[in-house]
Amino acid sequence: MGLAKTEMFNEQQNEISLFAKVFGHPARVAILQHLFKMNACVCGDLVNEIGLAQPTISQHLKELKHLGLIKGNVEGTSVCYCIHKENWTAMKTVMTEFLNQDLTTKQDCC
Amino acid sequence: MGLAKTEMFNEQQNEISLFAKVFGHPARVAILQHLFKMNACVCGDLVNEIGLAQPTISQHLKELKHLGLIKGNVEGTSVCYCIHKENWTAMKTVMTEFLNQDLTTKQDCC
DNA sequence: AATATTAATCGTAATATTGCAATTAACAAA
DNA sequence: TTTGTTAATTGCAATATTACGATTAATATT
Numbered sequence: 001m002g003l004a005k006t007e008m009f010n011e012q013q014n015e016i017s018l019f020a021k022v023f024g025h026p027a028r029v030a031i032l033q034h035l036f037k038m039n040a041c042v043c044g045d046l047v048n049e050i051g052l053a054q055p056t057i058s059q060h061l062k063e064l065k066h067l068g069l070i071k072g073n074v075e076g077t078s079v080c081y082c083i084h085k086e087n088w089t090a091m092k093t094v095m096t097e098f099l100n101q102d103l104t105t106k107q108d109c110c
Numbered sequence: 111m112g113l114a115k116t117e118m119f120n121e122q123q124n125e126i127s128l129f130a131k132v133f134g135h136p137a138r139v140a141i142l143q144h145l146f147k148m149n150a151c152v153c154g155d156l157v158n159e160i161g162l163a164q165p166t167i168s169q170h171l172k173e174l175k176h177l178g179l180i181k182g183n184v185e186g187t188s189v190c191y192c193i194h195k196e197n198w199t200a201m202k203t204v205m206t207e208f209l210n211q212d213l214t215t216k217q218d219c220c
Numbered sequence: 221a222a223t224a225t226t227a228a229t230c231g232t233a234a235t236a237t238t239g240c241a242a243t244t245a246a247c248a249a250a
Numbered sequence: 251t252t253t254g255t256t257a258a259t260t261g262c263a264a265t266a267t268t269a270c271g272a273t274t275a276a277t278a279t280t
Contacts, residue, residue, distance in 0.1 A: 002235030002268050008161050009136035013143070020133030025238080026119035029126050029208070036211040040219030043257055051118050056239050058258055073220035077247050077256040080219040092209045098139070099202045101146040109150030109190040110183035112238050112265030135268080153227055163270050168228060170268095187226040187277050 016098050019091050022067050027052055028060050032083070035070065040082040042075075126208050129201050132177050137162055138170050142193070145180065150192040152185075 006014050022028055030050050035041065043061065047054050061081060064070045068087040073080045116124050132138055140160050145151065153171065157164045171191060174180045178197040183190045 002233090002237090002266080004135055004137070004268070005162065006136060009140055013136040013139045016139045017134050017136040020130045020139075021135075022130075023208075024127050024131035024134045025114055026116060026123040026127040027114070027238090029123045029130075030119055033123070033208075033211070036213075039217065044255095047257095052115065052238095053240050054257070055241080055259080059238080062258085071218070071220045074246085074257095075219075077254090079257060082219045083213065085213050085218070088213060095209055096206070098133075098143075099205055101143070103146075103193065103195050103198060107149070108181070108195070109185075109192045110181045112236085112263090112267095114238070137268090154225095157227095162268095164227070165229080165271080166269050172228085184227095184276085187224090189227060 012094070015094055018067065019095055022063055022069070025060070027056070028064060031057070031060055031064065032069070035081060035083050040080050042078040042080050044078065046081070122204070125204055128177065129205055132173055132179070135170070137166070138174060141167070141170060141174065142179070145191060145193050150190050152188040152190050154188065156191070 004017070009017075023032075027050060031046055034046060034049055038045070043054070043057065046061070047057050050057060052060075061070065061072070065072055065081075068084055069091065070081050071084045073082075114127070119127075133142075137160060141156055144156060144159055148155070153164070153167065156171070157167050160167060162170075171180065171182070175182055175191075178194055179201065180191050181194045183192075
């Protein structure tokens with residue numbers, strides 16, 4: 001049904017998957033990397049930098065903003081975007097805990 | 111068109127997004143967490159643990175295996191799964207580098 | 221061999237995602 | 251106020267994902 005049964009999973013599992021999902025498209029990864037590199041930049045810069053159409057970039061920005069990972073600031077006719085540092089740090093905590101689950105000591109089955 | 115334009119992005123960006131995508135469903139997060147907790151377990155255990163139908167779990171396991179994050183070992187009529195430790199560690203390096211991009215020093219636009 | 225058990229595969233319905241052309245909204249400049 | 255500039259929104263086509271019933275494959279057990 002194209003629809004994840006989120007009610008079967010706990011809050012942490014759903015949160016991890018939501019963060020991961022937003023990183024699950026190379027355009028959004030590229031947008032975030034560019035924002036880190038440039039610190040802040042305008043939507044049009046991202047359109048030029050990445051090469052997708054303006055509505056497509058705008059849509060990806062919307063998803064990143066919706067999850068709180070970026071902030072947008074209207075400056076005249078432009079909109080300047082940057083990383084939402086506090087939220088990025090919080091996200092990093094959640095994701096890092098997931099990635100750093102203990103691999104030591106135990107024996108494989110294969 | 112429902113199809114990511116991967117040719118517009120570099121290898122690292124595509125790799126990050128592929129790893130992230132596989133974590134972008136709570137069932138796969140739950141499967142991985144259970145494998146970490148139990149160290150190794152059989153497909154049927156995951157079906158009971160998670161509560162999705164057997165073909166659904168099997169499909170999620172296939173995606174995790176395809177990316178190399180888990181290994182499967184046939185044991186009679188069962189199949190025992192576990193984390194592929196080397197590949198998990200390699201994935202962690204890639205993802206951690208992405209998550210740990212420098213947040214300091216620079217000024218926001220908003 | 222016949223039967224049971226377990227997991228993979230196939231087929232399909234429902235929904236989600238991606239991408240963009242066309243349009244609209246919001247503001248600036250002339 | 252008209253014109254330009256920039257970004258958001260709308261609408262839609264193409265494709266992907268999720269879920270599961272039905273079936274198949276592979277191996278054990280009797």
